[in-house]
Amino acid sequence: MKKENNLIQTLSFLAVQMEDSETQLINAIAPGTLPEYERPRRRNGKREPLEPEEPRYKSEMVDQVVLKNKQLADFLAVTPLQAAIFVAGFAQNVERNDFDKDNISSFFGIKSMEFLMLRNDFEELVRKRIFLAEKTHQFSERNDYIINPQVKEAIFDGKKLDFKTLEAPDIDRYKFVNAVSNLIESRENEKVSSFRLFRHIEPLEKQHQNLTFVKNFLKLNFDVEVRTLFYEICDDFVTTRDRESDIECTLKDIYKETCQRMDVARDLKDGEHELQKAGLIEVTQDSMFSNASIVLTDKGKQLFLEEDYDLFSTDSRSQSLIYPDKIAEKTLFYDKELSEQLELFKENLVDEKFSELQQRLEEQALPKGVAALFHGLPGTGKTETAMQIARATGRAVCHVDISEAKTCWYGESQKLVKGIFTNYRRLCEKEKQKPILLFNEADALLSSRQNINNASGSSSVAQTENAIQNIILEEMEKLDGILIATTNLTDNLDSAFARRFLFKIKFGQPTEGAKQSIWKSKLSWLTDDDCRQLAAHHDFSGGEIDNIVRKVVMEEVLHGTRPTLAEIEELCRHEKIGDGGKGSSIGFQA
Numbered sequence: 001m002k003k004e005n006n007l008i009q010t011l012s013f014l015a016v017q018m019e020d021s022e023t024q025l026i027n028a029i030a031p032g033t034l035p036e037y038e039r040p041r042r043r044n045g046k047r048e049p050l051e052p053e054e055p056r057y058k059s060e061m062v063d064q065v066v067l068k069n070k071q072l073a074d075f076l077a078v079t080p081l082q083a084a085i086f087v088a089g090f091a092q093n094v095e096r097n098d099f100d101k102d103n104i105s106s107f108f109g110i111k112s113m114e115f116l117m118l119r120n121d122f123e124e125l126v127r128k129r130i131f132l133a134e135k136t137h138q139f140s141e142r143n144d145y146i147i148n149p150q151v152k153e154a155i156f157d158g159k160k161l162d163f164k165t166l167e168a169p170d171i172d173r174y175k176f177v178n179a180v181s182n183l184i185e186s187r188e189n190e191k192v193s194s195f196r197l198f199r200h201i202e203p204l205e206k207q208h209q210n211l212t213f214v215k216n217f218l219k220l221n222f223d224v225e226v227r228t229l230f231y232e233i234c235d236d237f238v239t240t241r242d243r244e245s246d247i248e249c250t251l252k253d254i255y256k257e258t259c260q261r262m263d264v265a266r267d268l269k270d271g272e273h274e275l276q277k278a279g280l281i282e283v284t285q286d287s288m289f290s291n292a293s294i295v296l297t298d299k300g301k302q303l304f305l306e307e308d309y310d311l312f313s314t315d316s317r318s319q320s321l322i323y324p325d326k327i328a329e330k331t332l333f334y335d336k337e338l339s340e341q342l343e344l345f346k347e348n349l350v351d352e353k354f355s356e357l358q359q360r361l362e363e364q365a366l367p368k369g370v371a372a373l374f375h376g377l378p379g380t381g382k383t384e385t386a387m388q389i390a391r392a393t394g395r396a397v398c399h400v401d402i403s404e405a406k407t408c409w410y411g412e413s414q415k416l417v418k419g420i421f422t423n424y425r426r427l428c429e430k431e432k433q434k435p436i437l438l439f440n441e442a443d444a445l446l447s448s449r450q451n452i453n454n455a456s457g458s459s460s461v462a463q464t465e466n467a468i469q470n471i472i473l474e475e476m477e478k479l480d481g482i483l484i485a486t487t488n489l490t491d492n493l494d495s496a497f498a499r500r501f502l503f504k505i506k507f508g509q510p511t512e513g514a515k516q517s518i519w520k521s522k523l524s525w526l527t528d529d530d531c532r533q534l535a536a537h538h539d540f541s542g543g544e545i546d547n548i549v550r551k552v553v554m555e556e557v558l559h560g561t562r563p564t565l566a567e568i569e570e571l572c573r574h575e576k577i578g579d580g581g582k583g584s585s586i587g588f589q590a
Contacts (some may be wrong), residue, residue: 006158007072007075007155007158008155008156010068010071010072011072011087011090011091011155013064013065013068014065014068014069014072014084014087015087015088015090015091017057017061017065018065018084018087018088018107018108019091019107019108019109020107020108020109021056021057021108021109022108022109022110023035023036023110023114024056024057024062025057025062025065025084026081026084026108026110026118028062028065028066029065029066029069029080029081029083029084030079030080030081030084033081033117033118034110034114034117066080069083069084069087070083072086072087075161076130076151076161077161077163078124078125078128078130079121081118081121082121082124082125085104085118085121085122085125086125086130086131086147088103088104088107088108089104089125089131089145089147090147091107092104092107093146093147097146098144098145098146099144099145099146100143100144100145101115101119101122102115104118104122126145126207127206127207128163129148130147130148130151131145131146131147131148132145132146132147132148133145150162171208171211172211173211173212173213173214173234173304173306174238176204176208176211176213176214176231177231177232177234177235177238177304178235178239179204180201180204180228180231180232180235181231181232181235181236181239183197183200183201183204184197184228184232184253184254185253187253187254187256188252188253191256192256193256194225194254194255194256194257194260197228197254198224198225198228201224201227201228201231202224205218205227212306213303213304213306216303217230217303220278222274222275222278225254225264226273226274226275228254229250229254229264229275230275230280230281230300232245232250232253232254233245233250233275233281233294233295233296233300234296234300234304236250237295237296237301237304242293243295243296243312244284244293244294244295245293245294245295246293247265247268247283247292247293247294250294251264251265268283268292268294269283269292269415270415271283271415271418271419271422275300278299279297279299279300279425279426279429280296280297280299280300280303281294281295281296281297281300282294282295282297282419282422283295297426298426298430299426299429320398320423320427321396321397321398321427321431321435322387322390322396322397322398322399323396324390324391324393324394324395324396327387327388327390327391327397329388329391330384330388331521332381332384332385332388332542333510333514333517333518333521333542334381334510334514335508335510335511335514338505338506338507338508341503341505342385342389342505344503345372345389345503345505346389346392346393348370349370349389349393349395349436349482350393351393351394351433354370354434354482357370358480367477367478367479368479368480369476369478369479369480369481369482369483370479370481370482370483370502370503371476371479371482371483371484371485371500371501371502371503372482372483372484372485372501372502372503372504372505373446373484373485373486373487373493373497373498373501373503373504373505374386374484374485374486374487374505374507375486375487375488375489375493375504375505375506375507376488376506376507376508377488377507377508377509377541378488378541378543379541379542379543379544379546380507380508380509380510380541380542380543381507381541381542381543382486382507383438383440383486384542385507386436386438386440386484386486389436389484390436393433394433395433395434395435395436395482396427396431396433396435396436397435397436397438398423398424398427398435398436398437398438399438399440400420400437400438400439400440401440413464413467413468414464414467414468414471417468417471417472418471418475420437421437421471421475424437424481425480425481428480428481434480434481434482435481435482436481436482436483436484437481437482437483437484438483438484438485438486439483439484439485439486440486441486441487441488442485442486442487443487443488443489445468445469445472445485446469446485446487446493446494446497469494469497472497473496473497473500476497476500477500485501509539509541510541510542512535512536513535515534515535515538515540515545516528516531516532516534516535517531518542518545519531519534519535519545522545522546522549523549523552523568525562526565530565533565534565534568534569534572537569537572538572538575540572540575544575544576547575548568548571548572548575551571552568552571555567
């Protein structure tokens with residue numbers, strides 16, 4: 001109890017001596033803090049100099065104040081000047097329950113302008129959580145404070161302060177982004193400038209800079225405007241049902257001026273915003289950009305959610321990927337040359353070999369990506385081969401439907417195609433093995449670029465096609481993964497694309513021996529002679545043989561019996577369009 005009395009007695013003594021002490025005791029405690037000058041007083045409405053009078057404090061008393069203040073500073077682990085400010089705050093807290101900066105000035109008997117010289121030390125007491133903000137007035141410098149109850153308890157009970165607990169933030173990352181969101185909402189309601197909003201975000205960050213999320217985000221060195229937008233997107237992620245931010249509403253809340261909103265919207269639309277380039281957010285686009293939304297990427301979620309990331313992910317697998325264990329195993333038949341080319345390509349995609357290959361290519365300043373073009377007639381197994389290679393090498397497939405990336409809106413197709421590669425890079429970072437980016441039936445994208453001036457039809461369509469091709473060429477140049485494109489047409493292949501494909505593998509019609517093997521693998525009940533006859537009589541691709549097999553299955557379901565060889569021959573005669581009923585002939589007859 002003696003220690004308790006000493007602390008309270010020390011505070012009482014200092015409070016009595018310091019009240020209305022003006023600059024004398026402050027400068028004794030921290031020399032040179034406040035300028036010394038005469039303070040005139042008003043008489044009859046006029047300022048007159050103070051009459052000479054005896055000093056209020058004798059040197060012995062000043063020394064005692066300095067000593068006891070030093071003891072208090074040691075107890076609080078602060079500087080002597082900060083201890084003096086604490087005395088003022090403690091006294092006002094006892095008398096008024098809470099206090100603000102003006103109350104501190106009044107306690108010492110100094111002007112508000114003079115308090116500016118104490119402001120940094122006051123803010124340090126707030127940062128150390130010795131002073132706590134009790135009432136915050138949005139967009140105003142006037143906040144009300146109280147003494148941290150833990151500090152008061154230690155003083156009253158004579159306990160040693162646990163500063164580690166004292167300085168622990170009382171909010172987590174979710175409450176932090178919500179506090180930012182409340183500021184943003186208040187800016188809109190109070191019609192204050194965006195500049196004032198950003199001025200209030202920075203102190204909030206400083207106050208909670210020990211939060212891991214805030215600390216890690218500040219390391220990215222974005223300016224306060226960019227940080228504010230990210231905080232708002234994070235808050236929407238945890239507070240909205242769709243976990244997304246409406247672009248129009250979000251920018252309107254943050255920015256007062258229309259021109260500011262338009263500048264940011266333009267960057268977001270073009271994919272040039274700092275948060276997009278850092279891979280933290282992406283825009284989900286509607287037919288009208290004003291209806292688009294901003295969502296956190298996986299990288300953005302991991303930065304914000306930290307250990308809670310798994311709570312917001314129902315499946316660690318990406319829904320945009322076809323995983324190798326979901327690809328049905330199929331036996332495919334190739335001629336010797338094609339088989340050798342595919343084997344070389346496949347062996348280089350095995351994880352250990354692929355990593356070594358990329359390292360060697362990088363050492364020689366060569367492009368690290370591996371792109372392959374599978375070209376040939378329809379039904380020759382190009383797409384299925386890509387899937388079987390993925391299965392054999394344990395890689396997922398990112399399957400792209402080119403038709404979905406081409407819209408009737410000029411400018412939108414380019415962004416969608418660019419988004420395909422952006423998404424692929426994100427998947428490469430997320431997956432243990434880099435997936436295969438599969439452009440299936442990419443005929444139109446790989447053809448020679450058009451001369452806009454001589455293009456038949458709409459020049460804007462030709463311009464769009466060329467812009468898309470230029471994007472793909474640029475992305476292939478910096479590809480850091482695996483790309484397979486399939487096409488039925490190669491006569492019109494643009495030379496720029498031909499150069500960028502490391503493997504150009506032609507899929508021809510299967511040989512007679514390969515066709516015999518295909519027939520046997522599909523209809524195992526046929527004899528070898530039956531399979532040889534079907535292979536010799538019909539120049540079919542693997543896909544066309546599949547069609548016949550499906551019809552055979554239909555016959556079995558309808559009639560309950562297997563069709564005879566003659567019946568299968570009859571089905572074959574009708575497979576090719578325009579063959580005049582002569583199954584072995586290809587094309588129209590003269």
